[in-house]
Amino acid sequence: xxxxPGYVILECEGLWQSPxxxxxxxxxxxxxSDTLTFLSSDGTGTVLRHWSLDTIIEHPPSEYYYCFSPxxxxxxxxxxxxxxxxxxxxxxxxxEGEEDKKNKGNFWKFFGKFIALILVMVGITYFYxxxxxxxxxxxxxxxxxxxxxxxxxxxxxxxGNSECLVEDTIVDKFENRLFPETNYEIRLVSGGIxxxxxxxxxxxxxxxAQFKLYDDKPEVFAxxxxxxxxxxxxxxxxxxxxETAGLLxxxxxxxxxxxxxxxxQEFAAELAKPSTIYVPEDILYRKFLEKGIPPEPFSxxxxxxxxxxxxxxxxxxxxxxxxxxxxxxxxxxxxxxxx
Numbered sequence: 001x002x003x004x005p006g007y008v009i010l011e012c013e014g015l016w017q018s019p020x021x022x023x024x025x026x027x028x029x030x031x032x033s034d035t036l037t038f039l040s041s042d043g044t045g046t047v048l049r050h051w052s053l054d055t056i057i058e059h060p061p062s063e064y065y066y067c068f069s070p071x072x073x074x075x076x077x078x079x080x081x082x083x084x085x086x087x088x089x090x091x092x093x094x095x096e097g098e099e100d101k102k103n104k105g106n107f108w109k110f111f112g113k114f115i116a117l118i119l120v121m122v123g124i125t126y127f128y129x130x131x132x133x134x135x136x137x138x139x140x141x142x143x144x145x146x147x148x149x150x151x152x153x154x155x156x157x158x159x160g161n162s163e164c165l166v167e168d169t170i171v172d173k174f175e176n177r178l179f180p181e182t183n184y185e186i187r188l189v190s191g192g193i194x195x196x197x198x199x200x201x202x203x204x205x206x207x208x209a210q211f212k213l214y215d216d217k218p219e220v221f222a223x224x225x226x227x228x229x230x231x232x233x234x235x236x237x238x239x240x241x242x243e244t245a246g247l248l249x250x251x252x253x254x255x256x257x258x259x260x261x262x263x264x265q266e267f268a269a270e271l272a273k274p275s276t277i278y279v280p281e282d283i284l285y286r287k288f289l290e291k292g293i294p295p296e297p298f299s300x301x302x303x304x305x306x307x308x309x310x311x312x313x314x315x316x317x318x319x320x321x322x323x324x325x326x327x328x329x330x331x332x333x334x335x336x337x338x339x
């Protein structure tokens with residue numbers, strides 16, 4: 001309520017019609033700091049009615065009186081013929097109207113800024129979600145990575161795939177030969193992934209069922225391990241998981257909160273699709289040479305990976321200086337591990 005210093009208390013005569021009667025009654029109209037009070041004109045000072053000043057409505061005047069009412073119903077009104085009182089009431093009604101407009105204007109201004117902020121946040125999330133996901137992936141280390149990887153692996157098995165039984169000494173030879181400086185753990189499964197992939201925490205999963213067709217070619221097995229490792233170097237597997245999970249889920253992981261099991265199921269299903277991460281042929285070729293593994297046996301499988309096999313077709317590369325990957329009996333055992 002707004003008080004006007006120039007009109008602290010005003011009094012005048014008026015004709016008041018209450019909603020209970022149809023006759024007008026002579027009253028004393030008193031203007032206070034926030035109310036219009038009607039007193040009986042018989043000298044007793046009996047209070048007949050209070051109106052709140054901020055709800056008063058002015059109606060068209062008659063020849064002798066100005067007319068005001070407390071609402072738009074018209075059932076109650078006061079007739080006043082006093083310019084000072086009329087001006088005081090009008091001043092208040094005008095200021096209150098301006099305050100209402102200002103408040104409404106402030107609301108829409110705030111609402112507009114709020115919508116703009118939401119649009120900016122949506123834009124940032126859309127255009128920078130990959131970047132944010134990559135940084136969150138870097139921040140998640142150690143046991144939490146391993147936990148995420150194990151959960152994804154469990155979901156791969158739940159899709160109807162089984163873990164292949166193979167001697168640890170056989171996969172250890174690949175781990176020690178190809179990745180001596182990492183803590184990869186190679187696991188063979190009967191399906192669920194096209195070739196090979198690395199899960200968070202260093203779980204190296206490879207489809208063992210595909211090697212039943214590759215007679216005497218452990219180099220092909222090694223080739224898929226090297227290719228998956230290069231793809232993981234290009235794009236961390238946890239970053240892939242974050243992109244599937246979405247930004248909000250990624251933030252929950254960062255804060256140590258639990259996430260929906262559906263996210264793991266969805267990502268495990270995504271792993272059944274061929275990888276779209278491109279590895280330059282010359283980089284992969286050099287990895288074969290660095291590890292002392294003949295690249296030629298792997299050349300025929302590069303086309304299915306969208307790669308050019310030309311570099312890999314030299315049958316004499318590393319001829320005579322390569323160290324055998326596996327004994328023949330070990331390779332046969334690995335091939336039969338997913339039976």
